[in-house]
Amino acid sequence: MPKLGLGTWRMLGEDCTRIALQALELGYRHLDTATAYDNEAAVGKALAQTDIPREQLHVTTKVWWDKLEPQAMRQSLDASRKALGDDCLDLFLIHWPGNTAQGWSLERSIETLVALREEGKARQIGVANFNVAQLTRAVVEMGAPLSVLQVEYHVLLGQQALLDFTRQRGMVLTAYTPLARGQGAETETVQRIAKKHGVLPSQVALGWVLEQDGVAAIPKSNSAVNQQSNLDALKVKLDDEDRAAIAALRKDVRIVNPDFAPVWD
Ligand SMILES: NC(=O)c1ccc[n+]([C@@H]2O[C@H](COP(=O)([O-])OP(=O)(O)OC[C@H]3O[C@@H](n4cnc5c(N)ncnc54)[C@H](OP(=O)(O)O)[C@@H]3O)[C@@H](O)[C@H]2O)c1
Numbered sequence: 189m190p191k192l193g194l195g196t197w198r199m200l201g202e203d204c205t206r207i208a209l210q211a212l213e214l215g216y217r218h219l220d221t222a223t224a225y226d227n228e229a230a231v232g233k234a235l236a237q238t239d240i241p242r243e244q245l246h247v248t249t250k251v252w253w254d255k256l257e258p259q260a261m262r263q264s265l266d267a268s269r270k271a272l273g274d275d276c277l278d279l280f281l282i283h284w285p286g287n288t289a290q291g292w293s294l295e296r297s298i299e300t301l302v303a304l305r306e307e308g309k310a311r312q313i314g315v316a317n318f319n320v321a322q323l324t325r326a327v328v329e330m331g332a333p334l335s336v337l338q339v340e341y342h343v344l345l346g347q348q349a350l351l352d353f354t355r356q357r358g359m360v361l362t363a364y365t366p367l368a369r370g371q372g373a374e375t376e377t378v379q380r381i382a383k384k385h386g387v388l389p390s391q392v393a394l395g396w397v398l399e400q401d402g403v404a405a406i407p408k409s410n411s412a413v414n415q416q417s418n419l420d421a422l423k424v425k426l427d428d429e430d431r432a433a434i435a436a437l438r439k440d441v442r443i444v445n446p447d448f449a450p451v452w453d
Contacts, residue, residue, distance in 0.1 A: 189246050189279065189312075189336070189360060191398055192422055193218030194415070195408035197225050207410050208234035212245075214415050220364075220406040221272075222250035222283055223264055228271035236273055247272060248338075248362075248406075250283035250316060253448065256297040265309055280310035281338055284317045285450050298326045302333065312336065314359070319450045320349050327357055336360045341403070342368040343378060343393050346439030349453045355402050365443050366397045366405035377437055381430045388417060395424030396434050 194211045196204060196219060204227045208219055212234065221231045228249060235242065249272065251264040265280060282301065286292025305313045314336030315326065326332045337354050341347045341363035354361040372378055372393030382389040397405045398421060409415045426434075442452065 189248075189362075189404060190216075190218040191404045192216070192419060193220050193246070193248070193362075193404065193406040195220050195364065195406040196227055196231060197222070197408055199225075199230070199408075199410065200227055201230055203410075204230035205233040205237070209238060210412050211415050212238045212240055214412065215419055216415070217244060218246040218248075218404075218406070220248045220362075222252070222281075223255075223268060224250070224252045224283060228268055232272040232274075242274075246278045247274070248279040248281060248336075249277060250281040250338075253282070253284040253286050253292075256282065256286045256292060256300075258296065258300040261297065261300045262304065265304055269309065276308055277310040279312045279314060279336060280304065281313070281336065282315045282318075284446075284448060285315075285319075285322055287448060294322060294325055295330060298330055298332045302330075305333070314338065316364075317450065320353055320453050322450065323350075323353055327353075327359075334359060336362055338362040338364055338406075340365045340442060340444050341397060341405075342366050342441075343372040343375070343396055343434050343437055344368050344439065344441035345443075347453075351400075351402075359402070361403050363397045363403060363405040366407050367393055368441060369443060371441060371443075375437060377433045381426070381433065384430075385424065385426075387420075387424055390414075391417060391421040391424050392426070392430070394418055394421035396426060396431070398422055399424070399426060 249268045255264045312335040316338035373389035382392045
């Protein structure tokens with residue numbers, strides 16, 4: 189999976205197709221969508237229209253948390269495959285854990301996820317927004333071959349417990365909201381580091397995420413200028429002094445926290 193992908197949340201219809209094609213032309217090879225974003229068909233159109241061979245591209249999609257029963261999950265995946273025009277998805281994620289009080293069984297959902305992979309409907313499987321206890325049940329207790337954990341991660345939110353887990357298990361942690369929607373670049377520390385290296389503050393914020401082992405990132409941008417700038421963040425070289433300064437920033441800014449979120453680590 190390419191380290192940098194394009195997040196597509198809030199991109200819809202023809203705009204979404206155009207923005208995804210623009211990103212592919214600039215060099216993006218990884219697109220992040222979900223049934224909940226209502227844009228899989230638009231992303232599918234971009235995949236159909238681009239000249240880039242499909243095998244050079246990586247597409248992630250996700251099943252929403254009210255579709256985690258076996259039958260519903262299967263139907264969701266089939267609908268995603270149809271919308272994206274793919275026989276086999278690159279990466280299929282559970283978007284959020286379900287609600288145990290409403291009868292959600294983590295084990296049943298993970299069993300279904302694993303079965304879908306074994307049936308060849310998804311090359312890789314994973315989860316988003318799981319906490320360490322939920323990951324432990326899925327990966328350690330059930331032995332599920334999860335490749336990816338997607339969670340919020342940026343210069344203002346620490347995720348050490350999850351990073352320790354994913355690194356130990358050879359999983360990739362994909363950082364969503366990796367720019368903290370601009371808040372990372374607004375800090376004095378990040379601005380000072382950017383000035384020192386002659387790059388943009390957003391590139392320092394994103395570069396810090398991208399330089400980490402076992403971490404990928406999926407910033408969202410509609411604009412070609414910002415998409416290119418985010419690609420260039422792959423080349424940013426931070427030093428130990430920069431890393432220490434970023435490590436000292438507050439790490440409790442959580443931007444995505446809906447009422448159905450799990451207890452965070
Ligand atoms: N799994 C989950 O539960 C989950 C939850 C949230 C998000 N996600 C995924 O993560 C993706 C990204 O997250 P996000 O959209 O919440 O936050 P984000 O990527 O941190 O921030 C996006 C915002 O930053 C701006 N931006 C992007 N690049 C920039 C640059 N180089 N300079 C200045 N501004 C820049 C964008 O504006 P412009 O468009 O104008 O550039 C947009 O307003 C989503 O699209 C989605 O795919 C997943």
